[in-house]
Amino acid sequence: MDLKSSNMVTGGFCGVMSHSAPESYHNTATDSVSAHFNPPSKDPECEMGPLTTRLNQFRMKGIGCDVLFLVGDEQERSLAHKLVLGCSSTVFNAMFYGGLSQRAQIRNSRQNENSLRAPENNKCTHDQNEAAQTPQKCQTKPQISCMNGGRQFGDIEDERKNGTNIMEETTPTAHKMVADQTTSEVSKSVINNTPLCPAQFGLPDDVEVIRVPDCSPTAFSIMIGYMYSDVKSVVLNDDNVMHTLYAAKKYDIHSLVSECVRYLLNGLSACNAVCLLAQARLFEENTLLQQCFEMIDKNSDIALQAGSVTDIDRDTLIEVLGRSQLDPSSELVIFHAAQAWAEAECERRQIAPTVDNLRVCLGPALQLIRFPLMNVNEFGQAASSSLLNCEEIAEVFLHLTVKPRPYCRYPSGFRCFSRSKHSINRFNSLSSKRCSRRENKICFTADRDLLISAIGIYGMAPVSKIAYVDDKPPVEWSCQVEIQLASVIDPSTYGSSVCHSATNNLFLHGIVGDPTPILAYFEEPVQCSAHTTYVASVRFISETGVQTFQGKDGQDSITVDLPYDEQVTFTFKSYKNAYGNDDGNKTEGQIPSLHFLVPWPENPESH
Known part of the structure; x- marks a missing residue:
């Protein structure tokens, strides 16, 4: 078509619109064009959202659903689309589109029926083939499904022989035990020829009805909703998480299993x-x-x-x-x-x-x-x-x-990774004086390898009422404390450099006026080598001053009896700073006890 003829067609079409069309038609066309550029406000339910959201809306309204689940002992009904479930779960995929699907069940059922039709007196093969080729009428489709994922019980035995049992590959042993119990109950309906018919539930004949007696209705609903959310959204709580985990494991939905495990780990x-x-x-x-x-x-x-x-x-x-x-x-x-x-x-x-x-x-x-x-x-x-x-x-x-x-x-044999637990108390008695130092240190040396697990710390001592505005002094105390263990490079040198072995910050609390030492644990027991000097330190991190109990008559050395008639000896020294000043903590002060572990062979008979 040349340019001239093209103009003629265009002009003719325009002429018909301008001269021949009724006014009402002209107004309608104008209105539609106007509506195209100025669309009216839409109903929120009609707005385009993610595909999974729209599919879920159809599911909630029962539109296009081709499978009905009867869940739990209550047989709560849950409609869904096989396509959505099949592309989200390998088990559902096998149930609806694989060898476990309804069509495969019908085919296997017909084959079994034909094999049972073999004459008792071994008639000719021609009659058998003819019988096998005769189409069998089936008034009701076999639609029984349960823990085994929608399979007939004859199919289960065949799959076990062929090594293609889907549930054996995806379900833990404990689930199989539940499956066996459930199977025995549902098998009664199979033997009695009482399959579920969609018409019983007011549904078309092409809807498959599946029993799920072993799942909680709430958990099953969560699992279905999770698949319709494009495996991105799930709401779990303490009441449903274990049931949901069971359903996710049964139907092999790995991402939902991970969500359940993550929830459990957080709690x-x-x-x-x-x-x-x-x-x-x-x-x-x-x-x-x-x-x-x-x-x-x-x-x-x-x-x-x-x-x-x-x-x-x-x-x-x-x-x-x-x-x-x-x-x-x-x-x-x-x-x-x-x-x-x-x-x-x-x-x-x-x-x-x-x-x-x-x-x-x-x-x-x-x-x-x-x-x-x-x-x-x-x-x-x-x-x-x-x-x-x-x-x-x-x-x-x-x-x-x-x-x-x-x-x-x-x-x-010892617990705690085959380690015996012990402790030493440095002071013979409690001092009547109070300790107001924020930081306290003590040097010690042991004559065998061991692990320091905790440091004992004296708690807060009561102070005079004049220090308080009101007449009620606090009954309990709490404070952030830093504990540290470090090895001394050269114990003979004042203020010698130290190599930090472990540090831990923690909050301690106790009763004001209770002189019982509180244990401050390291995150992991700290390895201490024999004949090496270490410095144990405690620092109170507080905006106000501290006033704690303290011990007196500190011992220079302590020997502790160990299992198998062995011993370990600790020697103590006061820490001296770079100016040679002795803090005197060996004879009087904080850190009343050390708690330690001694490793042993796992076989006690070796001793």
Whole structure:
């Protein structure tokens, strides 16, 4: 078409619009053009958002959904789109589009039916082939699904033989146990030929109905919503996180599993570490497992309180009690934890908490308590519980009191990474004077390798009421304290340079007027070599002055008895600054005690 003809067509079209069109049509066209450049305000529900948001709106309204889940014992209904689920989960993908899909089930079902039609008297192959080629009518599609991810039970056995079991690849052992229990219940409906029909729920025939009896409705809803949010948004709390983790593990949604584990790690504490450890073992979450163990090891006294261990399973209890990394203040803590768990287990089994029943409930866990690590007084408390028989009591008592130590059936290896715990007290008595120095130091040397774990610090002493505006002096005190341990390069030189080994800042608090030393721990025990001089220092970080208790009659050297008839000797010196001034802290002052660990071979028999 040339330029002239093009102009003719354009002019003709314009002419028709200007001369032939009715006025109403002309106004309508004008209005549409105006609307194009000035669009009216839109309904918020009609605004274009992310695709997943629009799909989720369709799901909430039931538009285009092709699968219905009946979740939990309540059989709460949840509609969804197979496409969204299948592209977010390998398990859903296998259920809807793989070998576990509904079509594959129908095909396998027909093949099984045809194979059962073989004549008993072995008729000719022609009749069998003809029967196999005859289409079978199916009034209702097999739509039973449950823990096994939508599979028929014949399919499960085939997959096990072929090594293609999806759930075996993605589900922990504990989940398979739940799956077996669930399968036995749902299989009754399969045997009785009572498949779920979409018409029962007012849905089209192409909607697949799936039972999910083992998931919490809330957790399942969270999981579905997470997939529709493009795996970016999830709202978890203490009540639903474990159920959500189970659902995420079952359907192999790794990012949701990570979100659940991250939530649990953020809420991990010494009080709930043992309980979370049991869940981490159940779900085979190694990251959570390791963090729980570390929390329990560092805070054993709190983690093993009676209220923290009573609800776990026995395998988890055995896992905890057998750890050499535990750091309890006494083996009596371990004993009380085992006793509390056994009493709770008797209550769960609805049996009387007699000695025999307690021992039966504990089983092999009783053999993990290291009675030889107790002193005589501690063992007396354990023996009074009657959990041990007379023979065991006599055996442990002889082991604690007789030298050389006779055989004992209970383990005697040290906890805390095979390290014994000890302490020394420098002062013989408490001084009537008060210490007002912000910083206090003491030099010490040991004659064997060891690890310093904590420094003892005197707390605040009461002051006269004249120092307060009101008549009520404070009852409690709190203060930021810096503790430090450093090695002295040349002890013979005043103010010799030091090599800092460890420093820790922490807040201490206590009762005003209580002279009992408070322990300030380093983050990790500090290695100290034999015959090397170290400086231990304490500095109070406070805007106001300090007035603490102090000890007197400090000792020059102290010898501590160790296991296996060994000893360690500490010698003390006052710290001298560059001017040669002695702070006098050796005989009177702060830092009344040092707490230390001595490493031993893991095999006690080597001694």
